[in-house]
Amino acid sequence: xxxxxxxxxxxxxxxxxxxKIECRSLDFQATTMFWYRQFPKQSLMLMATSNEGSxxxxxxGVEKDKFLINHASLTLSTLTVTSAHPEDSSFYICSAIGQGxxxxxxxxxxxxxxxxxxx
Amino acid sequence: AQSVxxxxxxxxxxxxxxxxxxxxxxxxVPPYLFWYVQYPNQGLQLLLKYTSAATLVxxxxxxxxxxxxxxxxxxxxxxxxxxxxxxxxxxxxxxxGDYKLSFGAGTTVTVRA
Numbered sequence: 001x002x003x004x005x006x007x008x009x010x011x012x013x014x015x016x017x018x019x020k021i022e023c024r025s026l027d028f029q030a031t032t033m034f035w036y037r038q039f040p041k042q043s044l045m046l047m048a049t050s051n052e053g054s055x056x057x058x059x060x061g062v063e064k065d066k067f068l069i070n071h072a073s074l075t076l077s078t079l080t081v082t083s084a085h086p087e088d089s090s091f092y093i094c095s096a097i098g099q100g101x102x103x104x105x106x107x108x109x110x111x112x113x114x115x116x117x118x119x
Numbered sequence: 120a121q122s123v124x125x126x127x128x129x130x131x132x133x134x135x136x137x138x139x140x141x142x143x144x145x146x147x148v149p150p151y152l153f154w155y156v157q158y159p160n161q162g163l164q165l166l167l168k169y170t171s172a173a174t175l176v177x178x179x180x181x182x183x184x185x186x187x188x189x190x191x192x193x194x195x196x197x198x199x200x201x202x203x204x205x206x207x208x209x210x211x212x213x214x215x216g217d218y219k220l221s222f223g224a225g226t227t228v229t230v231r232a
Contacts, residue, residue, distance in 0.1 A: 006162070032218060043209065043222045044163075093162050097218050105170070106151055106218050110162040 001102030003027055006094055006111035013084055014119055021079045021114045023094030028103050029074040030096035035067070038091045038113075050077050074098075084118045091115050121146055121212045125223035133231045138197040140226050142184075142210030145191065151213040152193045153220065154184055158206045166208075169193060180204070205230045 003026040013019050023033060032051050036044040048064075050056040050071035058064045066088075068080040077096075081088050095108040103109065126141040144150060151170050155163040167178025174186045180203075184195045193210060207227050211220040 004162075034219070043224050046219065049217070049219065091160075095163075104168065106213060107153070107165065107168055108218065108220060109165065110155070112162040113160070115160065 001027055002098075002104075002107075002109045004030075004094065004096050004109050004111040006092075006114050008114060009112065010115040010117070012117045012119065015085050016083055019081045019084055019116060021081075021092055021094075021116075023077045023079070023096070023111050025075045025096045025098055025109070028096075028098040028100045030077070030098045031074070032097045033071055033077040034095045034097075034108060035069060035077075035079050036093045036095070038093060040091075044093060047079075081116065084116070086118045089116055089118045121150070121214060121221040123210050123212050123221055123223040125208075125210050125226050127226055128224060129227045129229070131229045131231060132200045134202055135199050138182075138195075138200045138204060138228065140195040140208050140210075140228070142193045142195065142223060143191050144193060144210075144212045146212055146214060152184075152186060153211045153213070154178065154182070154193075154195045155209045155211060156180075156206045157209065157225075163209065166195070200228075200230050202230050202232065204228055 005024045007022045035047045047062045048056045048058045056069035071077040093113040095110045122145045124143045153168045154166040167176045169186045177183045182197045210223040
């Protein structure tokens with residue numbers, strides 16, 4: 001139970017293009033989803049928090065126009081990296097907090113991550 | 120603000136030996152504490168969490184952690200390491216309000232045959 005998926009698992013794109021990453025909670029309703037970025041050999045850096053049906057809250061230093069987050073339903077959040085550049089290359093991980101018998105209160109369940117490489 | 124300190128960025132153990140990963144937190148309120156494991160190129164998997172029930176928390180894969188308020192610690196242990204335990208381990212803390220997690224820097228565990 002409490003499974004979170006991400007798609008795609010890896011993506012390579014050209015500089016200047018936009019890339020959309022999907023995060024889905026498969027067996028529970030996600031009231032809140034988080035997006036993280038992780039550089040090699042480093043910890044996770046929280047980028048933003050999204051609640052279903054409302055605007056995402058971005059952490060300090062994260063460009064909201066660069067990283068567009070949409071949380072349109074209780075099972076889906078998307079992160080769009082707009083006009084991607086090589087410095088945006090990273091491992092992006094989402095997590096979800098939800099309600100229901102399968103999930104622990106206040107526990108974040110993580111997706112498998114998306115490796116983005118911008119050429 | 121919450122913070123977590125993981126002592127030791129790298130721990131190397133022999134197969135069958137005790138695994139001990141240290142985590143200290145700073146929190147002014149009773150925290151939620153978590154240990155996650157990350158295998159290469161994968162997301163994080165929840166090992167266990169403390170939510171003020173029992174101070175000794177048992178998790179998956181034979182891991183357990185003990186919450187010690189007086190020491191503000193939440194160290195992770197496993198009596199006997201297995202090769203499959205080689206991974207990155209993260210301690211995290213939340214005050215439960217907005218459920219945001221503050222992560223430690225992580226500890227890489229390698230297991231020697």
